[in-house]
Amino acid sequence: MRILLADDHSLFREGLLHVLKELGTEPDVVQAADYPGALEVAERNPDLDLALLDLNMPGLDGLTGVRTFRGRFPLIPVIVLSASESPEDVRQALEAGVLGYIPKSSTAQVMLSAIKLVLAGGVYLPTLLLAHEGVTQASPPPRQTSVTGRRGTRGLTERQLQVLALLAEGKPNKVIARTLDITEGTVKIHLAAIFQTLGVRNRTEAVIAAQEMDLAPYRLTG
Structure with missing residues (x-):
């Protein structure tokens, strides 16, 4: 299993790497620190099983980055990671075609469960949005x-x-x-x-x- 982890904060990436090790079969994780880097890595790795994208990274503006990635790689399942807990950001990300939205305030267990759900073909929605809707x-x-x-x-x-x-x-x-x-x-x-x-x-x-x-x-x- 190969996963793209794109986030401009190296400390967050390091923490999430430990979470990903709990998936069962330890995945091969390729990393990027901005949207141009994420696009380049995805281009070099057409066999990606999942992309974990920070919503706000250098290179492209927020949802523009997500839409650009989805447009170029429509077959790669995408989960957005974000410090934003705005229901509007979640809705727009879903409309852009992502299969999950994980607030960075989530526990490691919630993140792991969300990733497993998307890898199994489901859609993960944060509790804050379910309550709002x-x-x-x-x-x-x-x-x-x-x-x-x-x-x-x-x-x-x-x-x-x-x-x-x-x-x-x-x-x-x-x-x-x-x-x-x-x-x-x-x-x-x-x-x-x-x-x-x-x-x-x-x-x-x-x-x-x-x-x-x-x-x-x-x-x-x-």
């Missing part, structure tokens, strides 16, 4: 789960049920956002909460679960 923080899904025989709404909020109903109709995030008059970043927040609540790993499993639930009152399209 009114999204239910669900317990982590069990290691093995089956959607067979599920009934009812499983404790989802009304907004999450609306998102799930549109997802079951095959609507992409952009259409769901437009239909519900919310941002694509907020759609991703709700989807992450839905996946956790239903104990599923992806959109396909969520649709299968939705088919076993009575979502008729929440279907907004004809």
